[in-house]
Amino acid sequence: MKQTDWIYAYASIIGSGHLINNTNCQDYCEVHDFDNYIIAVVSDGAGSCEHSEKGSRLVASVSVPHFYNAVKENGWNENKELPNEDEWQHIAIKTLRRIREDLYNYSIAQQLEFKSLSCTVIVVIAFKHGLLVTHIGDGRAGYCNVNLLWKSMIKPFHGELANQTVFITSDIWYEEVVDTYIESNVVKEDVRAFCLLSDGCEKASFECNLYDKEKQAYFDPNRPFSLFFNPNVTALQQLSEQKQSQEEINLLWEKFLTAGTEKLKLESDDKTLILAIKADNKISES
């Protein structure tokens, strides 16, 4: 196992709905270690688009080198101070545009309709001293601070209907509207752990559709569920201490995402979840 600042587990699992329809898993994820930071990407293909699994695979894989270049160009890998929110949003949009261009070129080369490759994307770059996150579409991402408090770090974009969102292929790139659809945030506090996930995992791991009896209304607190994450942070720490390989950790994680809780077991959508913890910290299960 690599000796880095972060320990992580990641997997994408095909949903039962896609098994019934005989379609491929449309989620993809990537985690790459660099000297003192990692880049984690989750991309979720649109179920209604014919080749979205190709789109999500390409977007997940090309996001890593593009954001690696962004880190290098800005010296964040050399412990230079992380950007403010506006600077990061500007850099993230510029980088996502390059990823979109790669996807467009791929569509031309493969003679596929560009929008048939529609997919969302969430990117987290984790440094020892903070996180950079950017995303297009839905899904969730959150982190745990030194006070063991889990917080969300993005807000999923939803259309009028529950299953509608925007994708990297959508017409969202005009200067006047791009900030509405692309959200980028900077976390500068000391982070113990973080997660990013496709919407197929959100009902199992985030509080996202609760009922307020007093107001007699439903609401989305968009809050990572500590009883879901904390035991897994501990398990990940233990697996690392036992010198389990990344492949072994991911296999166990796959098994957990398949049926580790009743909600995960019943989910019909594809499920992707990346969980990362700082190597030198521990979180108790309380």
Added chain:
Amino acid sequence: MFAGESPENFEQKCICVLVVDISGSMAGEPLNQLNIGLQEFSKEVEKDFVATQRLEVSIVTFGSTAQCIQEPALISNITMPTLYPSGSTRLVDGVRLGMDIVEKRKNWYRDTGQNYFRPMIVLITDGEPDSDQDINGLSSEVASAITAKKFMFYSLGVRGYNHQKLSLICSTPPPLPLDGYKFSEFFKWLSNSIGIITKSVEGQTLSLPPVSDWTQIQM
């Protein structure tokens, strides 16, 4: 070893209004099979936990009059009715009532902060509307509602139905002729479709499972 608890999130809702022809011509085998199909529908939904939490069903019947015999409710709160034949074919009134139920339910979802999937209206008929029914008016109402993505509309033609008249009400998607009286297969498909609604781009139709088990044509 990995383990954890999941929070008590509620499912997003999907309202499906069944607008069902109970006119005299549906007497006998068609209604018998439809009644069996409704019972099967209920059992099929109950097998799928997500669908039990997501699907709200409302039933409108039309014969000599159109009436809502089941207000929107989760399957677990519904006792499926037994339908009996009744007179002529107030089809247009039935569909309009179905559209009204969809609109009211959507407003209720919004007022109570609930996310919802695109509503579905399913028209089941073996005949054609009474001659004084405003089929052209309904046609334009359905067309503009579909253009505005207010709901999805499926019409299911039971043996002897008038394809041309039914196509006037909704041509996209076209009416689907039911193979024999395979209501049970149709409702099984409907139940599966609700459980696996996937992410879509604004304006796109949903990718539903193949329909070959219960119709004579492919969509």
